[in-house]
Amino acid sequence: MRAVQFADYGGPEVLRPVEVPEPHAGPGQVRVAVRAVGVNPMDWKIRSGAMREMMPLSLPTIPGSDVAGVVDEVGAGVSGVGVGDEVFGFATAAGYAEYAVLEHFAAKPPVMSWEEAAGLPVAAETAVRALDLLGVGEDDILLVNGVSGGVGLATAQLARHRGATVIGTASPANHDFLRALGVNPTSYGPGLVERVRDISPDGVDEALDTAGKGALPDLVEITGTSDKVLTISDPDAQRYGVRMTSGAEGRSYQGLDEAARLFERGEFSLPVARTFELDQAAEAHEISQGGHVRGKLILRVG
Numbered sequence: 033m034r035a036v037q038f039a040d041y042g043g044p045e046v047l048r049p050v051e052v053p054e055p056h057a058g059p060g061q062v063r064v065a066v067r068a069v070g071v072n073p074m075d076w077k078i079r080s081g082a083m084r085e086m087m088p089l090s091l092p093t094i095p096g097s098d099v100a101g102v103v104d105e106v107g108a109g110v111s112g113v114g115v116g117d118e119v120f121g122f123a124t125a126a127g128y129a130e131y132a133v134l135e136h137f138a139a140k141p142p143v144m145s146w147e148e149a150a151g152l153p154v155a156a157e158t159a160v161r162a163l164d165l166l167g168v169g170e171d172d173i174l175l176v177n178g179v180s181g182g183v184g185l186a187t188a189q190l191a192r193h194r195g196a197t198v199i200g201t202a203s204p205a206n207h208d209f210l211r212a213l214g215v216n217p218t219s220y221g222p223g224l225v226e227r228v229r230d231i232s233p234d235g236v237d238e239a240l241d242t243a244g245k246g247a248l249p250d251l252v253e254i255t256g257t258s259d260k261v262l263t264i265s266d267p268d269a270q271r272y273g274v275r276m277t278s279g280a281e282g283r284s285y286q287g288l289d290e291a292a293r294l295f296e297r298g299e300f301s302l303p304v305a306r307t308f309e310l311d312q313a314a315e316a317h318e319i320s321q322g323g324h325v326r327g328k329l330i331l332r333v334g
Contacts, residue, residue, distance in 0.1 A: 057106060103116065122157075156288055157283055157284050173196065180200070180210065313331055
């Protein structure tokens, strides 16, 4: 099958199109003919070698976790899904490929495109996990640092569905888009504490950092305690007494079904910033690594 892999750590140029054997569904798994793959910041962090100590790999390896496709094999013990069903979810490995094996997945709503579906898994799961860890509920005020990325947008919408008010940091070019989603936008960078207090004089209940660019001291000051701040990307979390979640403590796979239900009702969306062909994965990584992407970058496969 066609796939994209890297044999050495390095820049986007180490990603190469290859032919590799097809995987097959084992017990508790399904295999899908992949239609689209989501590109996540974690993909390029792994490819660059930045995660090699935390996540050692046997090279060469095929990156990618977020896939959407048509089920063509069903493993033993799997019920509720059959060959021909359209699903999206987490590849057990090797997402940048024509075929992928999934253990955790959800039905793709007919009104959802393949590209939209492929952008959901990491964003929806991480958002639900973060909201649960922070205890975000009705009438809370949540600050999301880096709200215009995939996880940020998913978190903002799911938080509003829970009845929370959301303030989000983003570049000014994204502010009108965020207002249309019901998010109160502000710029990131110096002066954040004062800007947020102008928006919410009574304070902020919780804060989620998705950007990992040095905002944790401000978020702790804004909430008044490190206990109400969570990050998914800042390696300095421990220095400030802030929790960091990577999913190692448990995943919130129910976020896939929740996002799908809300999408069907017109109450959730995750914009596709740009699409690429599978063999353009290096270009997608370069853009992802540059930051400032509104929504998701997607590789089209089938």
